[in-house]
Amino acid sequence: MPVGTDTVDAPLPSTIQQRADVVSSVLEKMSVSNVRNSLVFNISISTQSPWKSAEIADTIAQLYIRDQIDVKYEATEQATRWLTGRVAELRTALEVAERKISDFSAATQLISPRVFNRSNGRSNICVTGSGLLKKLTPRSLHN
Known part of the structure; x- marks a missing residue:
């Protein structure tokens, strides 16, 4: 420690620990509840600043909506891939069946x-x- 300073060099918490502390602090001040008989939910956060509380609640809602869109998009993509493959299989089966009908008609x-x-x-x-x-x-x- 340099001469003439009264501070003690304490190790800085890691970024991961800082993030965990912030998340814990926000979760302690946050409440999420469903509005009965609806698909709406209420997010409330108590901080010393009403503006900050509204900003945090809005951000959490936006992140939730974005996550739900991503989940639905991925499910749609997966269904599209499956349907595309299934249509190709059915098209091939139809072509085979049509060839068999044509061959049968020609032979009989x-x-x-x-x-x-x-x-x-x-x-x-x-x-x-x-x-x-x-x-x-x-x-x-x-x-």
Whole structure:
């Protein structure tokens, strides 16, 4: 210690300790409560300055709102990623199913319902899956 000074060099508290002390002090002076039957909550802080109390309460409310927005944004992002993947899976499954239908139709040589409907029920000839010719009429469809 230098000669002629009356102060004692005390170690400065660490930044972490200072922050913990400030948080503890604020929490002791703060109260948060829900307003019954609503989504509103009340934040009250008692300090020597009404301005400082209002500023702290407003800041805590803003931080809470920002945190809730971030949480909801992340949940939305996660849902979007999942839905995007699911849509891709379903699109692939649809394409496979459509190819199978196309392959089946080509292999069985079935008459298209559109072709039969265009004939307005008049007699038509179609090739069956076994390659046999069959005369189609509205009555033969019901038998």
